[in-house]
Structure formats: C-alpha cells, structure tokens
Amino acid sequence: MHSSGYFYIIIWFLIPFLVGSESTVKSSLDSLLQQYAFRELTWQRTRTGVPYDTYVPSNLTGIKISAMILKRCSLKLKVYGYYKEFFIPSRIIVEPYVGELVLIYQNLGNWSSFYYPLPGYTHLTPVLGILAYDANDLYATNIPELDLLALEDPITIWFPNVQPAPEGSFPKCVCFYSNDLVEFGDVKDGNTCETRIQGHFSIVAEVKAAPSPSPTPSANEIAPSPSPTADENDHQNIYSKMWAISLVFLVFALMGILFVIVKKSGLLEIKQRLYDSAAVVQPLLRNTAVPLEAPIRPLPENDYVL
Numbered sequence: 001m002h003s004s005g006y007f008y009i010i011i012w013f014l015i016p017f018l019v020g021s022e023s024t025v026k027s028s029l030d031s032l033l034q035q036y037a038f039r040e041l042t043w044q045r046t047r048t049g050v051p052y053d054t055y056v057p058s059n060l061t062g063i064k065i066s067a068m069i070l071k072r073c074s075l076k077l078k079v080y081g082y083y084k085e086f087f088i089p090s091r092i093i094v095e096p097y098v099g100e101l102v103l104i105y106q107n108l109g110n111w112s113s114f115y116y117p118l119p120g121y122t123h124l125t126p127v128l129g130i131l132a133y134d135a136n137d138l139y140a141t142n143i144p145e146l147d148l149l150a151l152e153d154p155i156t157i158w159f160p161n162v163q164p165a166p167e168g169s170f171p172k173c174v175c176f177y178s179n180d181l182v183e184f185g186d187v188k189d190g191n192t193c194e195t196r197i198q199g200h201f202s203i204v205a206e207v208k209a210a211p212s213p214s215p216t217p218s219a220n221e222i223a224p225s226p227s228p229t230a231d232e233n234d235h236q237n238i239y240s241k242m243w244a245i246s247l248v249f250l251v252f253a254l255m256g257i258l259f260v261i262v263k264k265s266g267l268l269e270i271k272q273r274l275y276d277s278a279a280v281v282q283p284l285l286r287n288t289a290v291p292l293e294a295p296i297r298p299l300p301e302n303d304y305v306l
Contacts, residue, residue: 026115027178030106030131031142037067037104038138049074051083051105062109069135071100085160086130089153094146100135101146112202116176121204124171125159125191129200145178147197154194157201162191165205176200 033056040054051068066084072094074080080088084105094101106129108115116127132146148155165171173185173193177200185193193201 026176029115030129030145033063033065033106034104034131034133034143035141037065038102038133038140041067041069041102042138048100049080060111062111064105064107064109066105068103068105069100070103072098075101082158083130085128085158087156087158089150089155091151091153092155093149093151094132095149096146098134098136098146102133102135102138104131104133105129106131106200108200116200116202118174118182118204120207121172121174122166122207123202123204124163124165125161125203127176127200127202128157128159130155131198145198150196154196157193157195159191159193159203162203166207168208169205171203171205174202174204176202 036056037054040052044052046052046069048069048071051066054065054067056063056065068083070080075088075090075092075094077090079090082088083103084107086105106127108127108129110126112123112125112127116123130148132148133143134140134146137143162171171187171190173187175183175185175193175195177183177197187193187203191203193203195201
C-alpha cells in the first residue's frame with residue numbers, strides 16, 4: 001500500500017477523536033464535579049435524603065452543585081419531592097443494581113453555553129443537570145454513571161427564571177444526554193420541562209437568521225462594537241487553549257505514526273527487491289556452466305637442469 005493510502009486511513013480513524021473532543025470536555029467536567037460532591041459527603045456525617053451543597057474551585061465560579069444519598073428502594077416506592085429544581089416522583093428504577101446511590105445536582109450558570117453550545121439556539125435558562133452514581137465508595141473517582149428511568153410519572157424540571165425568547169421564536173425544552181443525543185420538547189406552563197432519564201436540561205429558543213445588511217455607513221457613523229465581558233473572554237481563552245493543545249498532540253501523533261509506517265514500508269520494499277533479485281539470479285546460475293580450472297602438471301626436476 002502506498003504512503004498516501006496509509007495517510008487516508010489514519011485521518012479516517014482520527015475523525016471520531018476530533019468530533020468527540022467536545023463530549024470529552026463535558027464528561028471531564030462531570031467527573032470533576034463528582035469528585036467535589038463526593039468529597040463534601042466524606043467531610044461530615046451525612047443523612048440519607050438530605051442535600052449537601054458543595055463548593056467549587058474559583059476557576060469554575062458560577063457553577064453550583066449539590067449531592068444527596070438515597071436508597072434504591074426509596075426511589076422506587078416513595079415520592080421524594082423537590083430536589084432543587086427537579087421534582088422526583090416514585091417508581092424510579094436504577095441500573096445496574098446498587099443499594100444506595102448519590103444524586104448529584106448541577107447548575108452550570110454562566111458556563112452553560114460554553115459546555116453545552118447549541119448552534120442556532122440561545123439559552124434562556126442555565127443548564128441544570130442530575131446524575132446518579134454508586135454510593136458504595138465515596139472516595140472513588142472517575143466512576144461510571146448509573147442509569148435512572150422513571151416508569152410512571154416523569155421527572156419534572158422547574159426553571160425559576162426564564163429569559164424572554166427572541167422575537168419570532170418560541171421556547172423549547174432541550175435535553176442533553178450522556179451519549180451526545182440532543183432531544184427537544186415542549187415547555188409546559190412557561191417554565192417546566194420533563195424527562196424520564198438522567199442528563200442535562202435547559203430551555204432554549206431558536207435564533208433567526210439576521211436580514212441582509214444595509215449599505216455600509218460612512219466611517220463617522222460607525223459605532224464601536226461593545227467589548228466582550230471578562231467571563232466571555234475567559235471562556236474563549238480556555239476553549240482556544242484546549243483546542244490548541246489537542247491539535248498539537250494530534251499533529252505529533254500523526255507525524256509519529258506516519259514516520260513508523262513509511263519506515264516500515266521502505267524496509268518491506270527493500271526486502272522484496274532482494275527477494276526479486278535472488279529469484280532472477282538463481283535460475284541463471286543453475287543454467288550457466290562454470291569452466292573448471294585446468295590441472296597444472298608439476299614440472300619434472302630435470303626440465304631446468306642444464
């Protein structure tokens with residue numbers, strides 16, 4: 001196979017990693033918030049069914065999280081009621097089986113559009129999340145999420161402050177699930193959404209395309225554009241750095257893989273040429289008669305006697 005063929009194969013295998021980088025950022029945030037929430041539960045004597053608010057580091061200011069331990073059987077048999085903005089009904093099952101679980105509440109605040117951007121839409125509320133983890137080991141890190149499923153009544157999310165939608169648009173519920181699936185739904189009573197499984201949720205509105213611009217005014221009439229806020233600058237800088245680091249890593253990885261493949265293919269070509277040369281020369285050697293060296297007669301001693 002030519003080196004160009006190897007190059008296209010490598011690019012094909014790298015595409016999922018490039019596309020999945022946004023998903024990796026989200027799961028990394030969930031894992032980090034899970035560690036802070038679990039640490040809060042280990043610092044005090046916790047009681048089942050009581051929410052414990054957790055502090056986040058200064059570089060994530062604006063994000064709010066809370067953790068609560070529940071028994072599996074209580075979720076299935078009892079109505080818990082409101083856990084922050086989430087109303088938790090009865091008949092909720094948990095998979096895989098655990099005796100107790102930790103429900104982690106997330107309010108991403110001003111980080112909502114950074115971690116959960118939705119092209120063509122604007123967030124009218126912060127992104128709220130509810131995730132479940134096994135409560136067996138509160139010192140564990142990077143543990144997988146549990147699956148929640150409401151069998152009868154859905155879990156409802158009540159958003160207290162909903163910004164007005166842009167002119168000509170209507171609010172929609174949006175659910176961001178852990179498998180990168182995005183699902184839209186109807187908003188009930190102006191500020192309520194529903195779900196049957198865990199995930200992240202928000203109310204959004206479609207942003208209509210701006211009309212074609214009018215003729216450009218003169219230089220004296222152009223008003224200066226508003227400067228971005230500090231939070232927007234921080235978000236953009238962090239996002240740019242993450243993409244730059246990922247791109248540099250992928251470039252070096254690609255160069256290393258190409259170097260190994262080209263070197264290996266070159267050695268294979270040289271080896272094949274040697275085999276081909278041997279295959280051509282061997283039959284010629286078999287059919288060629290090699291003249292024998294004529295025997296040398298020893299001179300008698302008296303030939304040189306005078």
